[in-house]
Amino acid sequence: MNTAEKTAEAMNYLQKYAPREYGKYLEFTQTLGGKGGLSPITLELILVALAxxxxxxxxxxxHIENAASLGASREDILQAAFMSVAMGGSPKLMYMSYVFEALEDLFD
Structure with a gap:
């Protein structure tokens, strides 16, 4: 099972066993996404960096899949991800392997 499938499985589990809490979480995140003037692609690139x-x-x-589906390029996604490395140093650099894996799945 790949990471995207594991993520979907986790979301399905939450929806089944914690629908109220998960629903409130989704409502909260959707509210945040609807405020201000940031475009959906910019929001997803921010979420890549935060991830x-x-x-x-x-x-x-x-979030890499979401950003790519909105039109973000490999370079856009890498730039966003590397902003975390700039702020977080070596531990964040180690997590770039997940970024590379997701990009390979989407762009190659």
């Missing part, structure tokens, strides 16, 4: 900063491999894959 690397949080060292969440499932989040990295999910």
């Amino acid at each position: 690397v900063m949080s060292q969440c491999d499932m989040c990295i894959t999910l």
